């Protein structure tokens with residue numbers, strides 16, 4: 001029977017034909033916990049009678065949301081997790097590597113055909129590596145740590161087909177914002193989003209990660225890009241792999257198919273306070289901004305900073321704007337550094353912080369006061385997400401963020417670049 | 418059971434903002450539940466009150482602090498037109514009952530509701546609305562009082578077994 005890539009992944013893992021709608025206990029290939037949701041997962045694991053995690057090789061931990069520890073309770077949580085990692089022999093990247101999803105990807109901890117879970121909703125990012133990856137809560141993770149498996153309902157798939165070439169200053173973030181606006185914040189609940197077509201094939205791994213990252217903003221359980229030569233090359237650079245064919249059958253059953261033409265796409269902005277409230281940048285151009293954040297698991301990679309640098313040229317950022325830039329990982333930071341961009345950004349007036357989540361979730365630093373407006377390259381603009389519930393958060397691509405940081409107001413990058 | 422009415426897309430950042438995520442104790446979390454978006458809730462919600470909401474309740478972050486904060490505030494069930502996936506699972510796992518009711522929008526703020534799980538009906542604001550049954554496996558966990566209680570009885574799990582939903 002014809003199968004979607006998601007059905008194939010579950011069938012491979014279980015060694016039998018599995019279909020959308022099946023509910024079953026499925027072994028997982030990898031599990032990730034971080035400083036916010038990890039301590040609770042560990043406690044649940046122990047409450048469930050856990051002594052030794054199912055397979056220390058398959059579990060990783062790291063700290064990214066509140067690093068370096070910004071309070072004594074945060075420091076205590078991290079100390080508690082470090083101790084657990086030592087006892088269990090779990091690999092702990094601690095605060096050395098960066099934002100969880102970027103780190104899992106670049107360390108090759110999620111690969112084609114694998115089932116990976118993380119105690120973070122944006123775990124769906126690893127679909128860029130051809131994995132079925134989904135975010136779970138701490139109690140589900142406690143169960144995973146104990147038994148190495150979890151109950152899954154195999155989801156139906158929405159296929160997103162994108163063809164055509166992006167215009168200058170338009171890219172993956174604009175595309176995924178446009179899709180989110182159309183599908184809606186709950187339009188893909190309990191479904192998997194499969195991305196395909198020539199535009200997706202031409203996207204870099206960074207761009208594919210940006211797209212899969214935001215699958216959860218439509219309620220999806222996973223986002224996935226079928227692995228191709230680029231995926232396998234990315235994996236080979238990180239660990240030993242043997243490529244195999246993994247893609248939906250031509251006659252696979254999708255619950256919905258949506259087609260996009262990238263050629264027509266313009267820079268997009270999500271306006272407060274819903275991610276699916278998406279407009280063309282021209283509609284909100286001129287809105288004053290107090291803070292611009294370029295970073296996060298959505299857009300904190302080298303090529304995002306390259307896009308920003310291209311818009312910036314030899315100009316400066318507006319002195320009225322606090323520009324906070326945070327490469328998502330040590331590896332990406334080094335690329336940005338070696339390309340000379342850090343010097344350029346600092347000259348232009350930006351604050352460059354070490355890899356971490358930063359202002360994205362308003363838990364650590366870079367919080368907003370009532371009445372302030374932020375433009376952010378991250379993935380959520382919920383009321384209060386980046387500080388005061390009286391503040392407003394807009395979301396955009398790094399190019400739009402850079403253009404706006406120069407102008408001091410939301411600005412179309414095509415006008416500045 | 419008094420109704421606290423909420424709209425669509427109530428996200429987990431609204432239920433418990435990011436700056437309180439170093440807290441894990443439900444009672445302490447409850448002091449900050451809906452802080453900034455509905456401040457009177459933490460002070461006035463009484464044990465046994467229910468939340469009635471629109472579509473996509475609990476969207477966003479996977480933070481289990483959200484159902485824990487609601488439980489700490491004395492809430493045992495949330496009735497909504499629909500739930501975000503991770504929140505739904507987290508709620509079942511932590512013993513907060515998520516009930517899907519198509520007509521949740523008709524239930525009024527401050528009204529008294531009566532929930533009959535066996536019959537699958539809610540009586541509120543003078544009318545009866547049906548609620549969707551909690552699907553099989555989730556029901557088992559909910560009946561056990563949450564995933565911890567359910568899992569404690571297990572030595573190991575049987576892989577790749579299951580049912581069609």
Ligand code: SF4
Pocket residue numbers: 064065099100101120122296297298356357360361378379
């Ligand atoms: S960067 Fe933001 S969205 Fe990504 S893991 Fe960190 S807090 Fe979550």
